[in-house]
Amino acid sequence: MSEESSIEVQEIEQFLLDCVPFDHLEDALLQRAAKAVKIAYHRQGTTPNLFQEENPRLFIVRSGAFEIRDQNNALVDQVDVGGYFGFPSLLTGHKVTNHCVVLEDGLLYQIDETTFQSLRRENRIFDRFFNQAHAKRLRQAVRFKERNSQLTETVADVISRSPITIHTMASVREAAGKMTEERVSSLLVVTEEGLCGVLTDRDLRSRVVAAGLNFDVPVAEVMTTDPITVAHDAMLFEALMIMSTHNIHHLPVIDLDASGKGQIKGILTATDVIKHQRSEPVYLIGEASRVKDRAGLVQIARDIPTLLRNMIARDARAEEVGRVVTTVTDAITRQLIHQAIEQLGEPPVPFVWLAFGSQGRQEQSAKSDQDNGLLLSNKVKPEHDTYFKALASYVCDGLNECGYVYCPGDIMATTDRWRQPLEKWQACFFRWIDQPSPKALMHSSIFFDMRMIYGEEPLFEELQDSVLERCQGNSIFLASLTHNALQLTPPLSFFKKFVLTRDGEHKNTFDMKLRGVMPVTDIARIYALATGCKEVNTLKRLQQISQGKMLALKDARDLCDAYEFISHLRLEHQGRKMAAGEKPDNYLSPEDVSSLSRHQLKDAFDVVSRSQSGLKLKFTRGMM
């Protein structure tokens, strides 16, 4: 070989070096691979005949994007720059049944079988990589890969053993024996119906021994009845929130099925959670419920951008990011309310702190304004308003200091209209529902994404139930909402090209929030209101609605996938902005994402468009 031999394939070698596992090859093997590369060009829309039975090859995408489909034309894989295909038949020797569709003009490198097998033989990492890639393919393309980070661990990940239960009619003596035997600090008390209480070693001390009770009394008499529970798929920090809110240390874990019946999964203790407290949101939430003054909360809020950046960097699901960030906001809000009550004294009548919009939906990310209100008991008297006005000011000012800036539309508890007794709130909602005008609804739709952050649950439920009841079957109201929702369409032209902003500051971009995320939240809201669904989170709404007849399961799932994809791309964009030291915004340029992401984004937008058409058919028939 001449001295220039390594220069000769420089461009090829350089590219391969950027591709795992070629970067693990020894120099001689890398050169062998580069020398074996043959290049072909493929034009968008063609289906080149790449897979030849007698001549299997490894294909490496040098540019462009390609789709692999099986004999039934089902999608097997989508690959872009640096992606591979063709390897399964090289590994198994099985007949090739797939075919390839060119999504975007591109160059394909191919490596012949002899070279590929020699690289496998001579480099273990290379061999292992393709074996794993093959195994992964077999598991079928799960669109969003499983991730296991501490941040996003669920309750089910932490509870270590099957539930230890005792019958409600057993004696406390038996209970104590069982706890000692199983070495646990608590028991789940059950009847034939299911869970009815919790018994802890503390209950035995204070309610039995200290109270001088006979050890033969049934468990039912000393247990905590109707305990607060947590869903097994709730995230760990949410469980922590429940514990700190109610000052309890044992949480029964329930798996709710579609009918609302629960199956007992186990019990989560404060100790379980502490073991996992190293992760940041848990720490932030824990801190937030401890600090005694506003300045302390401002300090904690400063860490939210870092938390958000870290989660994005760790590739957390957009849904999880929304829940984590919102939970921190909730914790800060609750602590502000606690602090206010500490200063102002106990509230004169029951109240509920309401969150609307993205906080209501648990979908906050960077740059969230505050949207909140105060729901007061009907027993409130005019002279009580001083108290609640002061409470609202304390909390809203505090939120503003923490970076949740005042709502530009004044949807805040400090505004008199949004600090009202139940009957006034109901009158307000009923007016929107009974006399809907698209214009009025444009501004009020976020009120329908309401969630209780603090206060008396029955009061909140009364409002929510009456609103949902009023919405159902109210076709004019639903048609008006639909009319508004259809004003925001995904930025795709008839020919499936991106429609970009033509001029101004955000030239050649589209607004991922306005044209991507909001259309889906609108769709979910309308279906939720039409079916009386109490969920406010978009994905939870869609999941619950898909159990009914209004929206087909497949359509709901497609829409969930599309929503997660769009939200995730938006978050990645914000993450890039933050990493560059810029203010996060919603303006994405298609040029900023890989060609594969562009294709998936078009698919996602297409799903949203089709859902909008479905919405129109269902709710505006003959009306507009």
Place this chain on the structure above:
Amino acid sequence: MFQWLNRLSLGRGQEDWFVKALNKDFRELEFLALDLELTSLDPQSGDILSIGYVPIIEGFICPGEGRHCLISEHSGVGDSAIIHGIRDCDTDDGHTMEEALAELHQARQGRVLLLHHASLDLAFLAKHDNSYSSLLAVDTMRIEYQRRNRQGQAVANSLRLNQCRERYHLPTYKAHNALTDALATAELFLAQMSYMGGEERMSLGEVLSLSR
């Protein structure tokens, strides 16, 4: 029909091969994509600094069979170093023109030459070997010129190699040397063929017509 055939300069015994080749699909043939780095754009005063080539065999570019030759005989790289990054000292261990042309001649056997802006590079080669002055080659720049003319698009200032490549969504190469540019030309050629003929048969005769 192929009047330009008389411009052909072929070695003895090659006419037959070429006439047969004219009717064959270009994917059944071999091409040699060629690029030169020069000290100036003027064939009168400039010299060849390096020769790079990559074959296309049956529709596939084979960079592993490519070659990059630095030439030691030249009158100094001068300002052209800014473009190609070759310094005088880099070519000290290079080949003589005679060796390089002999290797090129060997590599050309049974292959059709393929260049971007063929007339310039061929003029430089003709200084050393007159047979290049009448050699027929496929020119990706001419193909692009004709294609854009037919589509009624502006041609001025749009025919540089990288500009042409962008139109076919081909990646941008950082390195600027004769071999990379030969590879880039080969890729552009396949892209042009794919756009103009698709999967359809396209004879060498047609390809040459497109590049007149």
